[in-house]
Amino acid sequence: MLAQRIGLLKSSCNAVLWATAEAVAASGTQIIDLTSGDIWSEPAPSVREGAIIAINRDLNRYSDTIVPMALRHALARKISAETAQPWSADEIAVTSGVEQALFNAAMALLNPGDEVLVPAPYWTAFPVHITLAGGEPVFIETRHNNYVPKLIDLAAALTSKTKAIVVSTPNNPTGAIYDRSTLSGIAQLAIDRDLWIIFDECFSAFAHAPHTHHPIVSVAPRARDRTLIVNSLSKALALAGWRIGYVAGPKEVIGAIDALQSSTSSHPNIMVQHALLHHLECGDATFELQLQRHVANARVLGLSILSTLTSIPQPSAQGGFHFYLDFSGWQQRANALCREFAADDVVNVLLMDAGVATVSGTLFGDPAGVRLSYGIDLELLEKALRRLVATLNTWN
The missing domain is CATH 3.40.640.10 (Type I PLP-dependent aspartate aminotransferase-like (Major domain))
Structure with missing residues (x-):
C-alpha cells in the first residue's frame, strides 16, 4: 500500500530503547540518558532576545x-x-x-x-x-x-x-x-x-x-x-x-x-x-566560549573515568561532545568462540544493569561501537560513566 521509499526510513533510533527504559525505570532504577545529540543548556541570551523582539514586532x-x-x-x-x-x-x-x-x-x-x-x-x-x-x-x-x-x-x-x-x-x-x-x-x-x-x-x-x-x-x-x-x-x-x-x-x-x-x-x-x-x-562570542568550556570540562571528566575501563580502548573524543567506545576486540573474541556479538548487546546490558541509556553503533553502520553523549549535566555524567565502567569491567 505504501510507497517503496518509505521502507528506506526507520523510526527514531531510541524508540525501542526507551520502551525498555520505561520498564526499567518502573522498577525504581534511575535512567541517565547519554543518547542526546544536543547540549543541555539554555540558548544564547542574544538569540532569546532576538526571538522576543521578533514576537513583539509581530513578525x-x-x-x-x-x-x-x-x-x-x-x-x-x-x-x-x-x-x-x-x-x-x-x-x-x-x-x-x-x-x-x-x-x-x-x-x-x-x-x-x-x-x-x-x-x-x-x-x-x-x-x-x-x-x-x-x-x-x-x-x-x-x-x-x-x-x-x-x-x-x-x-x-x-x-x-x-x-x-x-x-x-x-x-x-x-x-x-x-x-x-x-x-x-x-x-x-x-x-x-x-x-x-x-x-x-x-x-x-x-x-x-x-x-x-x-x-x-x-x-x-x-x-x-x-x-x-x-x-x-x-x-x-x-x-x-x-x-x-x-x-x-x-x-x-x-x-x-x-x-x-x-x-x-x-x-x-x-x-x-x-x-x-x-x-x-x-551578539558576541561570550556564550559560545562558555559552552565550549563546559563541554571541554565534561570531556576531561569523562575521559578520566573511562580511562579505568579494563578491556576497551579509551576514546580520543577529538571533537564534538560524544565518546565513541570501540568493542571490536570483544567482537573478535566472541567470533573466535563461535558466538555472536553486537553493540546492541552492550546497549541493552548498560540499560538493564547500569541504568544508562546509550546509542548502538549499528545505527551508524558499525556493529562494534557505542556512542555516549557528554553534553549533559556534569553530576549526572559522572554518575552515569561510573555506573557504565563498573558494569563493563565485570561483564564477561
Missing part, C-alpha cells in the same frame, strides 16, 4: 524561501571569516535544520544510480538521503585508521558512477577530526575525478586541543566550486530544537535548493530567522 508573515537577504548576508560574513574565503548572500541557503540541508543537497546533486562515498561510521541521515534521491551510498571503513578514511581506500572505491564524497568533521558519532593532509587529499581527489564534496561541519565549534577543525575550502581553495558546506548554529548556541541550518555553495546549487525548498517546506521558522540574525548582528 508572523511569510519570508523568502531560503530566507531574506539580511540573514544570508550575515551568514556570508560569518562563513567568510571562518574559511578565509569571500562568500556572498546568494551562495547561502537557510534551512529548517541540518537534516533538511543534507536532504536538499542530495536532491539537488544526485541522479538515480549515482554513487556517493560515505566513510563509516556515519551519521544516519547520509545514506537515507542519498537513497531517497535515487543514489547509492558506498561505505568506506575507517575503524582501522582511527575513524578517518584513508585516501587509498577512497580512491579504490571510485567508479564511473561516483558523484560525491561525504566529509564529516568533527565526526558524529566518532568525534574524529580530519587533519589538513587528509582534507587536502580528499579535495584533490574530488578535483581530479570531478566529484562533489558534501562537507558537514556541524560540530566545528567543539574541536578539543590539540586538535583543530579545518574547513576544506580553506585547506584547498580550488575545491570551493565543488563543495557544499553544511552547518548550523544548533550546537554552538544550544539551539537544536529551534531547527535552523544552512548550506553554502555555488550559486547554481543554491538556486536549485531554493526551487526545491519552495515546493517542500518553504522557509524556516520566521521567529528563529530573526533571532539568529539578531545574534549575528548584536
Whole structure:
C-alpha cells in the first residue's frame, strides 16, 4: 500500500530503547540518558532576545524561501571569516535544520544510480538521503585508521558512477577530526575525478586541543566550486530544537535548493530567522566560549573515568561532545568462540544493569561501537560513566 521509499526510513533510533527504559525505570532504577545529540543548556541570551523582539514586532508573515537577504548576508560574513574565503548572500541557503540541508543537497546533486562515498561510521541521515534521491551510498571503513578514511581506500572505491564524497568533521558519532593532509587529499581527489564534496561541519565549534577543525575550502581553495558546506548554529548556541541550518555553495546549487525548498517546506521558522540574525548582528562570542568550556570540562571528566575501563580502548573524543567506545576486540573474541556479538548487546546490558541509556553503533553502520553523549549535566555524567565502567569491567 505504501510507497517503496518509505521502507528506506526507520523510526527514531531510541524508540525501542526507551520502551525498555520505561520498564526499567518502573522498577525504581534511575535512567541517565547519554543518547542526546544536543547540549543541555539554555540558548544564547542574544538569540532569546532576538526571538522576543521578533514576537513583539509581530513578525508572523511569510519570508523568502531560503530566507531574506539580511540573514544570508550575515551568514556570508560569518562563513567568510571562518574559511578565509569571500562568500556572498546568494551562495547561502537557510534551512529548517541540518537534516533538511543534507536532504536538499542530495536532491539537488544526485541522479538515480549515482554513487556517493560515505566513510563509516556515519551519521544516519547520509545514506537515507542519498537513497531517497535515487543514489547509492558506498561505505568506506575507517575503524582501522582511527575513524578517518584513508585516501587509498577512497580512491579504490571510485567508479564511473561516483558523484560525491561525504566529509564529516568533527565526526558524529566518532568525534574524529580530519587533519589538513587528509582534507587536502580528499579535495584533490574530488578535483581530479570531478566529484562533489558534501562537507558537514556541524560540530566545528567543539574541536578539543590539540586538535583543530579545518574547513576544506580553506585547506584547498580550488575545491570551493565543488563543495557544499553544511552547518548550523544548533550546537554552538544550544539551539537544536529551534531547527535552523544552512548550506553554502555555488550559486547554481543554491538556486536549485531554493526551487526545491519552495515546493517542500518553504522557509524556516520566521521567529528563529530573526533571532539568529539578531545574534549575528548584536551578539558576541561570550556564550559560545562558555559552552565550549563546559563541554571541554565534561570531556576531561569523562575521559578520566573511562580511562579505568579494563578491556576497551579509551576514546580520543577529538571533537564534538560524544565518546565513541570501540568493542571490536570483544567482537573478535566472541567470533573466535563461535558466538555472536553486537553493540546492541552492550546497549541493552548498560540499560538493564547500569541504568544508562546509550546509542548502538549499528545505527551508524558499525556493529562494534557505542556512542555516549557528554553534553549533559556534569553530576549526572559522572554518575552515569561510573555506573557504565563498573558494569563493563565485570561483564564477561
